Amino acid sequence: MIKVLYFARLRESLGLAGEEMDLSPSVATVAGLMTLLAERGAPWQQEFDGCRPLRAAVNQTLVPNSEPIKDGDEVAFFPPVTGG
């Protein structure tokens, strides 16, 4: 199982703050998970097809999309940050 969290614009457009899912054997990286999520159709496709600016964190650290994912990880997706 992995925990997936969605923040800000994503949380609103997906209508979901987070979920737990079994880690599919086909998913090895953040990019792989994005491809899987995009296959859910609208609005997931629009958020995860790479056209909108998106950042990812694994276990609460910002990572590139090539970052590996393993069972038990907490993965988060969100727009570029705008604090301060």
Add this chain to the structure above:
Amino acid sequence: MTVRIQREDFDAGAEIKRLRLGRPDTGAVASFIGQVRDLNDGSNVSSMTLEHYPGMTEKALAAIVEQAKQRWDIFDALVIHRVGTLQPTEQIVLVVVSGAHRGEAFAACEFIMDYLKTEAPFWKKEQTAEGERWVESRSSDEQARARWTDKQ
């Protein structure tokens, strides 16, 4: 080194005084306050809501402060960032850095803000007369952060 995420307002004067008096060999205290503007991208802003990623926010800010401490000889640093709904002219963020001399305190304070703007997981949503909108990130913020790695 202190990082606080809170809904309530902060007293910048009291925080600055605490760092100033924290060590008697302190010779400089630099600080930055960010506040909510009533205008952004041509629209009047009636209020702003700040969302964050509890857990990661504290870790990200602590890592930024630690980087500043590694890079400059500073004595102490404080970051307070507010979340929730704020009105124009309310304070959003406070950064205070103390050290022996002004150069390092100024630089570390600016470094912390530049990294906070681009790496700490906060998101602003503005309420305007035309409705709500998520604030978009600015490339000028990325450029400001890149300065610290481009020229060493």
